[in-house]
Amino acid sequence: MKFKEKSTCKKSISTKVLYTVGSVVALIAVSSLINNIMMFKEAITQYVAQGYNYTEVIKQLISVQLLPGVFESIAMYGGMSVVLFAAGVINEKVSKSLVILSEAEVDKDVIEEGALDGDVIDVENIDKLPENLEELKEVETVEKVNEVSTTEIVNN
DSSP: OOOOOOOSOOOOHHHHHHHHHHHHHHHHHHHHHHHHHHHHHHHHHHHHHTTOOHHHHHHHHIIIIIHHHHHHIIIIIIHHHHHHHHHHHHHHHHHHHHHHHHHHHHHHHHHHHTOOGGGSOOSTTGGGSOSSHHHHHHHHHHHHHHHHHHHHHHHO
């Protein structure tokens, strides 16, 4: 049985932490919002039980108790949650670009280490270069075929 490798990239630990903390803060925002609405409902029930007019109580408590509680929950906790999620997205993109850059640096180092002396053209032989790049490729191909042929003859 063969296992297929997942093609999805793993998220960095810091990104996972930011997403987790953002989710926790969003849950706190929702619970705070529910708590404020329930406290508003209980306050209305208590004032109506004391004999105050229902419409007058609602008119007074909406501006004093309900709206500040709702806006506080949404603005503070919701804002923090959005900022944390945005930081997670930015962190993920920066992490991916750093991985790509580090891979490019490794490839660059390998290319620089693997450079052959035969690829360097002497300044003395610069006038002997072919006019066309295709001619240069043909010369290199013929030289490689000759090298393979001589290697086979020596090995046999």
